[in-house]
Amino acid sequence: MPRNFKEKLGSDDFLITAEISPPKGTDLCKALADAELIRNFADALNVTDNQRAVMRMSPVAASRALLDAGHEVIMQLTCRDRNRLALQSELLGAYALGIRNICVMTGDHTTKGDHPGARPVYDMDPVQLLDIIRRMKEGHDLAGNLIEGPPAFTVGAVTNTDPSNTMQMLKLRKKARMGLDFFQTQAIYDTGQFEAFMEETLDIEVPVIAGVIPLGSASMAHFMNRNIPGINVPAEIIERMENAEDPTEEGMSICAETIAELKKLCRGIHIMPIGKHKSTPEILEMAGTRKKSR
Amino acid sequence: MIISSAKPFGEVLELLKDEDDIFIIGCGACATKLHVGGEPEVLDMLRRLEEAGKHVTGWCVPSAACSVASFDSLVEKDPSIKDAGCILVMACGSGVSIVSKVTEVPVYPSNNTESLGGLSQGEVFPELCAMCGDCKIYYFGGICPIGQCPKRLLNGPCGGSIDGKCEVDPEKDCVWELIYTRLEKLGRLDLLEKVWVCEEG
Numbered sequence: 499m500p501r502n503f504k505e506k507l508g509s510d511d512f513l514i515t516a517e518i519s520p521p522k523g524t525d526l527c528k529a530l531a532d533a534e535l536i537r538n539f540a541d542a543l544n545v546t547d548n549q550r551a552v553m554r555m556s557p558v559a560a561s562r563a564l565l566d567a568g569h570e571v572i573m574q575l576t577c578r579d580r581n582r583l584a585l586q587s588e589l590l591g592a593y594a595l596g597i598r599n600i601c602v603m604t605g606d607h608t609t610k611g612d613h614p615g616a617r618p619v620y621d622m623d624p625v626q627l628l629d630i631i632r633r634m635k636e637g638h639d640l641a642g643n644l645i646e647g648p649p650a651f652t653v654g655a656v657t658n659t660d661p662s663n664t665m666q667m668l669k670l671r672k673k674a675r676m677g678l679d680f681f682q683t684q685a686i687y688d689t690g691q692f693e694a695f696m697e698e699t700l701d702i703e704v705p706v707i708a709g710v711i712p713l714g715s716a717s718m719a720h721f722m723n724r725n726i727p728g729i730n731v732p733a734e735i736i737e738r739m740e741n742a743e744d745p746t747e748e749g750m751s752i753c754a755e756t757i758a759e760l761k762k763l764c765r766g767i768h769i770m771p772i773g774k775h776k777s778t779p780e781i782l783e784m785a786g787t788r789k790k791s792r
Numbered sequence: 793m794i795i796s797s798a799k800p801f802g803e804v805l806e807l808l809k810d811e812d813d814i815f816i817i818g819c820g821a822c823a824t825k826l827h828v829g830g831e832p833e834v835l836d837m838l839r840r841l842e843e844a845g846k847h848v849t850g851w852c853v854p855s856a857a858c859s860v861a862s863f864d865s866l867v868e869k870d871p872s873i874k875d876a877g878c879i880l881v882m883a884c885g886s887g888v889s890i891v892s893k894v895t896e897v898p899v900y901p902s903n904n905t906e907s908l909g910g911l912s913q914g915e916v917f918p919e920l921c922a923m924c925g926d927c928k929i930y931y932f933g934g935i936c937p938i939g940q941c942p943k944r945l946l947n948g949p950c951g952g953s954i955d956g957k958c959e960v961d962p963e964k965d966c967v968w969e970l971i972y973t974r975l976e977k978l979g980r981l982d983l984l985e986k987v988w989v990c991e992e993g
Contacts, residue, residue, distance in 0.1 A: 577943075582990065604950040607942055607960045618943070625947040626990045641992040658951050665968050665984075669948035672987050684951065727954045 503542040503570050503599050504652040507680060507705055513766025514787060515572060515682075515707060516540040516775060519549065520560035529560060533569050535775040538789050539782050540569075542599060544682070544768060547574040551611025558588060562595045572654065573597045576605025581621040586630065586639055593649035601654035601682055602627050624655055625669070628676035654680040654707075658728045660691065661698040674702045682768050684728035685711040687719075687735055687752075689759040696763050705765035710756055712771055712781060713749035716740040750777055754784035761787070793822045793910050794884040795918045796903040798833070805844055807900045808880065814841060815849050815876035817866070817891055819857035819883035825911055828903050829857070829882035837882060837902065849876045857887025863894045908939070931983050933974035940967040946988035 506513055516536050521529055533543055543564055547557045561571040573592055580588060592600065602624045608616040622630070630640050637648040655673045658666040670681070686692045686708045696706065713719050716739035719731040735752055742748030757767050769778055808814060816834050823829025831853050838848050850872030854860050866873050873879070878898040881888040885905040892899040909918040921929075922939040928946075929936045938944045942960040949968035952959030956969045975981050 604943055604945070604952070606952060609942075609960050620943045620945070622990050623943070623945045623947050623950075625987060629987075629989045640990060656951065665949050665972055666951070668984055672947050675987060725954070727952050727959065 503572065504679070506541055507652065507765070511541075511766075512761050512787060513541045513707060514539055514782065515542045515544050515766065515768045516778060517546060517768065517770040518543045518560070518564065519546050520555035520557055522552075522554050524555070526555075526560065526563045530563065530567055532774050533564055533567065536778050537569065539779055539787075540769075541766075542570040542572045544572045544601065545574060547576045547603075547605070548579060548611070549574075549606070551578065551606045551608050551613070551616075553611070553613055558592050558595065558597065561592065561597050565596050570599070571597060572599040572601050574601045574603060575627075576603050577620055577622055577624060577627055578605030578608065578618055579616075581619050582630070582640055585622070585627060586634065589631065589634060589649060589651070590645070593651065598650070599652045599654070600631075601656065601680075602631070603656045625672045625676060628653065628655060628673060628678065632677050652679045654678065654682050657681045657683055659683045659686065659695040659708075660728070660730070661695045667698065670699065671702065674704050678704045680705045680707055680765070682707045683709045684726075685709040685722075685770065686756060686760065687729070687731040689756060689763070691730065692760070693763055707766040707768045708760045708764050709768045709770060710753055710760070711769075712753040712777060713739055713745070714772060715745045715749075718772070746777075750781050751784065753781050757781070757785035757787065761785075793825065793908070794886065794905060795907045795909040795916065796823060796826065796828055796884045796905045798828045798882075798903055799901070801840055804837075804880070804900070804902050805841075808841070808846065808878070811878040811898070811900075812847050813849050813875060813877035814846055815870075815873045815879045816841075816851040817857060817860075817879055817881045817883070817887075818851070818853035819881075819887050820853050821856040821858070823857070823883045823887070823903065824853070826916065829853075829887075834882055837880070841880075849873070857881060857883035858890050860890050860894055863896075866894070928988075931986060932971045933978055933980065933983070935967060935971050935974055937967050937971065940970075948984070 518529055518533050545557045545561045548554055557573050561573045564571050604624055608618045631653055635648055637645055639645055655678055657670045681704050716736050719736045719739055722729045723731050739745055739748055760767055816837055818829040818834040834851050841848050850870040852869035880900050880902055881891045882902045888901045907919040908921045908923055910920050919939050921936055924938050943950050949966055953966040956966055958964040958966050975983055
């Protein structure tokens with residue numbers, strides 16, 4: 499039997515997860531084709547939940563379609579669009595449909611997305627949601643009622659990796675106290691800072707899966723530094739991108755080098771290319787990662 | 793203090809397009825301090841409505857529109873309210889509601905009610921309190937994250953702030969930066985360690 503994501507988390511394997519976005523529409527062909535590109539590389543596909551507050555297909559539906567196609571999924575769940583009733587019922591539905599891994603997050607504010615007039619919910623934050631998931635796994639909902647067939651989720655959360663950001667580190671520790679199976683991070687470019695983060699959080703003992711985004715150009719790096727919270731592309735990487743004859747190739751090389759470094763520091767990587775996974779297999783091969791383990 | 797702002801005059805005029813014989817009620821409390829329902833603003837509204845061809849029967853500024861006792865108490869201030877076909881209330885939503893409760897003609901708002909905030913040294917501070925009904929502000933150094941964080945987070949900041957600024961409004965400090973600084977000054981950073989979980993019942 500092939501091992502699942504949870505079993506691999508408990509092993510010494512270096513894990514590869516990859517982001518897949520549900521479609522803006524009802525046709526799943528493109529998402530499934532994108533997933534097919536990385537079938538032999540990704541241990542699990544991370545299915546986003548209206549990411550950047552842009553309305554897309556439900557992650558439950560898209561996750562189920564990916565499961566049907568033989569992929570393992572990690573379903574993201576934000577606190578932005580659902581109150582405590584909806585979050586719990588979504589979790590029960592997801593589990594009943596075969597989704598075994600979830601990753602919870604606050605969610606970008608509705609004003610940043612394509613429906614800025616939407617009422618943001620934020621009935622609870624990820625720490626509180628993690629606590630509720632723990633209770634559900636133990637057989638009770640938030641109100642203390644019995645749940646038949648408690649969902650045995652493998653549960654992740656996201657974190658910032660700047661060790662000097664005291665409040666972010668405090669929040670990470672609160673999440674860890676809720677009984678987490680893994681942390682997933684924002685894209686890492688500064689492996690020195692990431693190493694300091696890993697040292698700072700050594701006592702937490704939650705496996706860390708580091709995010710990576712292949713750069714396409716120097717301007718993309720500048721844009722992310724200015725606009726994407728938690729991303730810090732160091733000057734020397736920007737310089738390499740500026741001087742590159744083929745910025746796409748250079749971005750792939752930088753990403754592969756970063757992954758090779760991260761292999762020494764954490765339990766896996768989470769690759770989030772802008773657009774499709776066309777280059778992902780080549781980046782992973784350049785980084786010397788093996789094909790997905792069984 | 794209830795923070796409210798004046799609707800554009802064109803919108804007020806549109807609301808009143810089928811009305812004449814308008815009586816204006818201001819508010820001697822928050823709306824006066826915020827200059828959206830005190831005597832000067834009421835008189836300015838009266839002038840502009842008349843310039844727009846409307847007939848205004850009269851006006852008054854009760855000490856607080858949200859605590860008007862009865863119709864008679866308004867008549868005592870200006871009996872012309874009895875001739876009014878409608879009332880324009882220059883107060884917050886509570887003021888409009890109470891005036892509606894004690895009168896029998898259509899009541900229109902001239903303001904948009906925004907939040908529970910404050911005013912100090914001329915500066916308006918919106919959204920200081922979310923009126924959650926379960927005050928925890930002490931744990932956050934007197935700065936409420938439910939009121940001031942757009943995501944109402946209790947356990948610490950989201951990942952959305954850049955350089956200490958709020959994801960939603962980059963002009964604003966992330967409230968968690970303010971809470972941290974305040975608690976550090978108070979020597980009570982330990983209060984941030986508390987994990988806030990949800991409970992039902």
